Structures are given as structure tokens and as C-alpha cells.
Amino acid sequence: MLVTEILTILRNIPMKHVLAMILGFLLLVCISILGSKDFTEEDKISELRKPLKLSSLSEDYQIEIPYIEKEVVIKRNDSLFTILDNLGVSKENIIKLINSKKSDLLSKIEVGDKIKAYVNEYGELEKLIYVDNIKSGIRAERVDSSYVISRYESKIEKVKVFKHVVIKDSMYMSGLRENVPDSVLMDLAYINGWDIDFTHDIRPGDTFSIVYEEVIIDGEKVIDGDILISEFNNRNKKFIAVRYDLDEQNSEYFNLEGENVKKAFLRSPVKLSYISSKYNLKRRHPVLHTIRAHRGVDYAANKGSPIRATGDGTVLFAEYNAGCGNEIKIKHSEDYVTRYCHLDRFSARTKVGRKIKQGQTIGYVGSTGLATGPHLHYEFHVNGKHTDPLKVKFPNASPIRSSELMAYKEKSSDLINELQKYQYLIDQREFYGG
Ligand SMILES: [Zn+2]
Numbered sequence: 001m002l003v004t005e006i007l008t009i010l011r012n013i014p015m016k017h018v019l020a021m022i023l024g025f026l027l028l029v030c031i032s033i034l035g036s037k038d039f040t041e042e043d044k045i046s047e048l049r050k051p052l053k054l055s056s057l058s059e060d061y062q063i064e065i066p067y068i069e070k071e072v073v074i075k076r077n078d079s080l081f082t083i084l085d086n087l088g089v090s091k092e093n094i095i096k097l098i099n100s101k102k103s104d105l106l107s108k109i110e111v112g113d114k115i116k117a118y119v120n121e122y123g124e125l126e127k128l129i130y131v132d133n134i135k136s137g138i139r140a141e142r143v144d145s146s147y148v149i150s151r152y153e154s155k156i157e158k159v160k161v162f163k164h165v166v167i168k169d170s171m172y173m174s175g176l177r178e179n180v181p182d183s184v185l186m187d188l189a190y191i192n193g194w195d196i197d198f199t200h201d202i203r204p205g206d207t208f209s210i211v212y213e214e215v216i217i218d219g220e221k222v223i224d225g226d227i228l229i230s231e232f233n234n235r236n237k238k239f240i241a242v243r244y245d246l247d248e249q250n251s252e253y254f255n256l257e258g259e260n261v262k263k264a265f266l267r268s269p270v271k272l273s274y275i276s277s278k279y280n281l282k283r284r285h286p287v288l289h290t291i292r293a294h295r296g297v298d299y300a301a302n303k304g305s306p307i308r309a310t311g312d313g314t315v316l317f318a319e320y321n322a323g324c325g326n327e328i329k330i331k332h333s334e335d336y337v338t339r340y341c342h343l344d345r346f347s348a349r350t351k352v353g354r355k356i357k358q359g360q361t362i363g364y365v366g367s368t369g370l371a372t373g374p375h376l377h378y379e380f381h382v383n384g385k386h387t388d389p390l391k392v393k394f395p396n397a398s399p400i401r402s403s404e405l406m407a408y409k410e411k412s413s414d415l416i417n418e419l420q421k422y423q424y425l426i427d428q429r430e431f432y433g434g
Pocket of ligand 1: 277294296297298376377378
């Protein structure tokens, strides 16, 4: 009776369920056979022959002691010993390192260089990298009980990156949205800052295209490098700036004619300011209430805002002077003089006869002399004559040397072609919806 009942039940189970049951059963059998598999005699002997060391134990039991990467910049009075000791490397390990061949490579450590050490919690040093410059360094790697020390060279690659941005609000915000790095946007503003006022001149729909470099060291992106070329379209005016190496250390940007994009003068002597009074030969004076020519431009700004020298030059005058209050005069090349009034105070380096660099802070906004509130009164004199600083055409900084003009033209036309090629590819992709 019972047998027939079981058979009936089995017959009612669908075929696929039966197959699954059989497979499951076989799997269980396999697991139990493997699990209970005895070591052969040979296995046992080789196991016994293994010397019982901590290292072999940790190997067998797969104990992983993590090495932590620690980095330190070498300071005065540091020695390799004190640095590694501070990083938690055991004294025995440091001695092992010092006793390794070629450890003299590590004997001259210099302030400002970097040491990277990979140390575990037992004070074991796995690897040490001494970076003495971006391109090369010294590596020490543990092999058995000592270290293999050698000099290495990094593989440096420069990769060109192209970006095209349509400005919606500000150049900076629009650029960030298109993943243009912050430092590149700062450079872009600097390069074009002589022609474009980024606070007042930018309109939605303005565009810029740039090719810049990324520096890759040993496969890892290290820095966003320099802009090689930028094309800025501001209110239907196009500005092109091409980077050109003047020598090993100095590079500048030039337009397609080979003129320096930098001007000999900055447009404004106070960064965060607004123009409260323009150059006007028939102005009513706000304090004296008489008609007196206003032979300069007033920049209203918070008291204490830094004032920049608008061009390279030499300090002619720096002291209190009646209505002008604290006054600075700077003599620039040829016959240009700039004058700054109502300063709260002078910067420490502003002394008569001293050389001043363009952009250098010479003093701070105040309201000394005849002034209603904190502002800078700024004048621009050409050949001893007052000139409207907002209208005068500034001379360019030094153009490309005529001996290098050919080489420059070749380079700039290559970069222009590159820019256009990238732009074409982007247009194609947009057109085909890629
Ligand atoms: Zn004024």
C-alpha cells in the first residue's frame, strides 16, 4: 500500500522538479566528498617539512596586514631615521633599510622633498618612495629581508583637452558646468582680462573654446596645465590668445598678429569696486560744491580694499598731500604717470624710488583728504597731460620678438587648426546626436 502511494506521489511531481532534486542531491554528495578529502601521505610530509615561521603562518591563514600609505614633507633638521620613526617604522626595519645596498642614494634628503612610506601596524616598511622632483625619485622595495633601492624616472605625458562653452550666466559658472577645471578658468580670465571685463562685459550667448593640457605622471592625472590657445567670443568680438614659450621658464600669450595680450596697464586699480565718478571736465565738486574738472576716475570700494599699481614703474611720490590725502604717483615707461588719492594707508613696500610691478598692492582704499566716503581717485597722465583712464588706448606689453615671429606664426596656425578640428568634431557629434 505504502509503496504504491509513494509511487503515485512521485508520478504527480513534474519532471523538472525531479531533475532539480537529483541535481541537488549530486551536489551535496560532491561537497561532502571534497570536504572530507584526506591529505595524501605526500601532502602531509611536505607540510611537515615547511619551516614554521610567522611569515609562512600568515601565508597559510591569509592574514593580511594592511600597509598604509603615509606621506611627509621633509622639514629642517629631519633625518631619514627620525622621519621613518615618526611614521611608525620599527627601528629594526629602519636599520635593515639603512644596511641595504645603495642606501647611500637616500643619504642626502632635502628640505621640501617628499617621502611616501607604506607601513603596517607592526612597523614593517613595505615600500618607500623619495620624490625629489616631479620627474624622478628613489624607490626602496622590500625583497625578503632587505631592500632593493634604485632611482626611477616617472613617465610624464601631456594630454590636450578641448572644451567649448556657451555662456549662460557668468564665464566661471558656465565653465564649471562643462567641467572646465577651476584653475583653467582662472587662467582664461587672466589671459583675456586685458580685453574683456568679466564682471561687466559678459553676455549670455558669449562663447569660448580652449585647448589646455593635462599633466599625467605615471598614468595619474597630476595637474591641469596651461591653456595653449583660447578663443573668446564676447559680444560678437573675437579674441584669440596663443601661448608661446619665450625661453625655458617664461611663456606669454599673444594674439594672431604677435601682439602681447597683456597691456602695459590694467584697466582698473581696484578689483572689487564700481565707478562712482567718471572723468569730467565740468563736474560740481561733491565737497566744495563748485564746478571743478574731475580729471580722474573714482572707484568706490570698501575701506581697506587693496589698490594695485596698474603698470610696472617706479614710485615718484608717496605721502600726504592736501586734498588728495595720502597720495601715490608712479612713473611708468615712456611718458606715463599714474596717480592715486585718498588712500587709507600705503603698503610697506611703497617707498619713493622703489620699483613696482603691475598688479602689486601699493596701498589701501580710504577717505583721506577731501573725500565724502572711501574711494580711490585715479588719474592717468600722458606726457604730463591728464587723460581719461577709461578711454585711453593702453600700449601693449612687449610683442613677440621679430626674430621669432615666423616660428610663432607657424605655431599659432597649428593651434588654430587644432581648435577648428575639435570644433568640427563637436559640431558633427551634435548634428548626429552622438
Ligand atoms: Zn575723484
